[in-house]
Amino acid sequence: MTLAIDIPATSGKTERNGVLRFVIRLFREKPLGAAGGVIFILFLLCGIFADVLAPYGMNQISPRNRLMAPSWAYPFGTDNLGRDMLSRCLYGAQISVIIAFTAASLATIISIAIGILTGYLGGKIDLITQRFVDAWMSFPDLIILLVVVSVLGPGLPQIIGTLGLLLGIAGSRIIRSAVVSVRENMYVHAAQSIGASTGRILWRHILPNIMPPIIVLFTTRVGTVILAESGLSFLGLGVPPPTPTWGGMLSGSGRTFMFQGPWLALAPGLCLTIVVYSTNVFGDALRDLLDPRMRGSR
């Protein structure tokens, strides 16, 4: 028992050192990826503190200042109702952060659950599940999203649930292949031979050893979710207006006013591109450092 108390104390310390060392390595070996990580964290902070950072309310209408070009008072300009685009972009980041993290977490958990079970147990369950995943993956993400949202109606929980399920099933492949390669290791056989329960083996022996692909999967999912959500909002099936979303700001009534105020088309698109770009390079760098086997896959 004393041993069990001692171990977490020391391992916690080395783990913290390990994280620090990893961050230093990231900056040294993958400067672009590290820059992506910094932008990614900035995006997170913008989302979390949108209420504090935004100079105006997200739906604060000011008819006198309709369609103002970018200026000091309105750095990103104003839209056709005189709403400040910078504030709306910041609140849009908030929605993106909420959806990205919940949906990517849900997706990763589903991937882990399916991937570990089918990869470790194998046999008929694996075969049938894999055929199902095949069929599932033959539908474009956007098509499934559109169909499900058309059935359930647009809204935050529906989008998070669908995206989570959608990407979760697709991502189970990556986890499964990681599990299959870990399954045959000596320590797993050792655990099996001393009669450890399946649950214990999965939790204590398999899961910790597939952490690198899980972390990479999660990071890449964040970018995918942001893009998918904005695509859905662009098509008018995302989080309903007047809640500002980056995709939604590029569609709907705003589109007709873009010809008078082209900055309406610039700001949300730039936000999207920069955030997705930085999650991509950050994810790539993490993958190269954590899991060299996954290099070149996406």
Add this chain to the structure above:
Amino acid sequence: MQAYLARRLLALVPALFFASLIVFVIVRLVPGNVIDMMLAQNDVGADKLSRDQLIATLGLDRPMWLQYFHWIGGILFHGDFGRSLWQNTPVRELLGARLPVTFQLGFMALIIALCIALPIGIYSAIRQDTAGDYLTRSFSILMLAVPSFWMGTMVMVFPSIWWGWSPQVNFVAFTDDPLQNLKQMILPAIILGTALSAITMRLTRTMMLEVLRQDYIRTAWAKGLSEPLVVIRHALRNALIPVVTLIGLQAPILIGGAVIVEQIFVIPGMGLLLLDAISQRDYPIITGVSLVIGLCVMLINLAVDLSYGLLDPKVRYR
């Protein structure tokens, strides 16, 4: 080869079964109040008669498994996808009219993607770590991040402001006026194609780098062959297989992207059909379109597997 083809076609059966089940179950999740919503939305009038009619048309009054067999049986034996709820036209006709348009868009996008990705990918590999290599690689990662609907929006907005030019939105069919049609489709195809080219470019580069380090390439150089001959005939053919596989894997992304591009440029393809059907909650069309798209993706992947034999003489189908 024939035995292989037969086996692959047979393997499509369970995949299609699951696919049809997915489509069917998702759409049958329709909660009861959605029927009221459909009635309200489409001004059919919420009287008792049309409500029952609607339920009967959707076949929702029968048990689920019976509905499934009725639906799948209709498709398998009569090619009958049901009728559109609001236009009362057979879904098959709609699909027949829209499929070629999306197919053309996808095909053009694919050609454009390859025209961008292959030369740049090869260049990037044979000039590894030069400024050009870094430039093209950064460009490709950037292209992955630019959403196609944003690019489409900018193409609509900025040329119109600067030069008063805007893309034509009245669709002209290829059979009516091929030149006009190509002129109209080229811009959406470029937008779809550049998005697709990014990943292809990266993989082409990676594969070329790997192949260029092989012994037979060194032999080819040692024989004194010219650079184009070594690169194209000896290296590219061997690097191409994973690239072709990737194209198959990207088929769903291509079709998903087509939905958005069709919406922006008002191209009457499968994507626009689906979006219209979704806004009208026309479920027979939604199921029909989804199933056909799923089938297309599976067939594309089959075609990709079969093309290995043409590309790589080492591959034999058994």
